[in-house]
Amino acid sequence: xxxxxxxxxxxxxxxxxxxxxxxxxxxxxxxxxxxxxxxxxxxxxxxxxxxxxxxxxxxxxxxxxxxxxxxxxxxxxxxxxxxxxxxxxxxxxxxxxxxx
Amino acid sequence: xxxxxxxxxxxxxxxxxxxxxxxxxxxxxxxxxxxxxxxxxxxxxxxxxxxxxxxxxxxxxxxxxxxxxxxxxxxxxxxxxxxxxxxxxxxxxxxxxxxx
Numbered sequence: 001x002x003x004x005x006x007x008x009x010x011x012x013x014x015x016x017x018x019x020x021x022x023x024x025x026x027x028x029x030x031x032x033x034x035x036x037x038x039x040x041x042x043x044x045x046x047x048x049x050x051x052x053x054x055x056x057x058x059x060x061x062x063x064x065x066x067x068x069x070x071x072x073x074x075x076x077x078x079x080x081x082x083x084x085x086x087x088x089x090x091x092x093x094x095x096x097x098x099x100x
Numbered sequence: 101x102x103x104x105x106x107x108x109x110x111x112x113x114x115x116x117x118x119x120x121x122x123x124x125x126x127x128x129x130x131x132x133x134x135x136x137x138x139x140x141x142x143x144x145x146x147x148x149x150x151x152x153x154x155x156x157x158x159x160x161x162x163x164x165x166x167x168x169x170x171x172x173x174x175x176x177x178x179x180x181x182x183x184x185x186x187x188x189x190x191x192x193x194x195x196x197x198x199x200x
Contacts, residue, residue: 001186001190001193002108002111002112002182002183002186003108005106005182005186006105006106006107006108006110006111006179006182007106007107007108008102008103008106008107010106011102011106012102048194049193049194050192050193050194071189071192071193074185074189075185075189077185078178078181078182078184078185079106079182081178081181081182082102082105082106082178082179082181082182083102084178085174085175085177085178086101086102086105089171089174089175090101092150092171093101093149093150093171094148094149094150
């Protein structure tokens with residue numbers, strides 16, 4: 001589980017979904033630099049682990065939305081604390097140590 | 101930085117060093133399943149990012165110890181919270197969702 005959560009794209013995807021359900025396209029825009037393939041894999045793993053729900057809307061055109069489950073919402077707390085710690089301490093890291 | 105910290109082996113290596121300086125061998129024992137190559141890469145990245153100090157003792161045989169820096173010790177707090185959350189919520193994850 002730590003493997004899943006202690007993963008940059010999982011952490012950022014869950015964080016992006018804190019604002020409410022979203023489609024694949026808007027998640028891809030928000031998670032800058034993620035490829036469609038990695039986003040698909042990340043969302044599938046989050047879904048398999050019960051952190052994200054995937055709903056298919058049979059409209060025309062068909063569309064899919066991703067939303068946090070209760071478990072996913074709870075996981076956001078320690079992940080947000082980690083993200084906040086990084087943001088608050090970014091200046092303490094050696095210059096050129098990479099910010100991503 | 102989230103990339104570095106939101107990484108299973110980084111999180112576990114920092115956690116293992118909370119108990120005090122350690123040699124490569126004892127870290128490898130504590131981080132079950134890690135290969136020497138991945139442990140070497142993980143420790144090097146942690147060192148480059150100022151989270152871990154590496155001290156070479158010119159004894160015979162020469163030995164190397166790894167220890168948390170002040171920054172590394174501070175990073176342990178949000179990481180420990182994430183690990184604790186996983187441990188407390190492991191039962192809520194779907195069976196067979198992988199525990200690592």
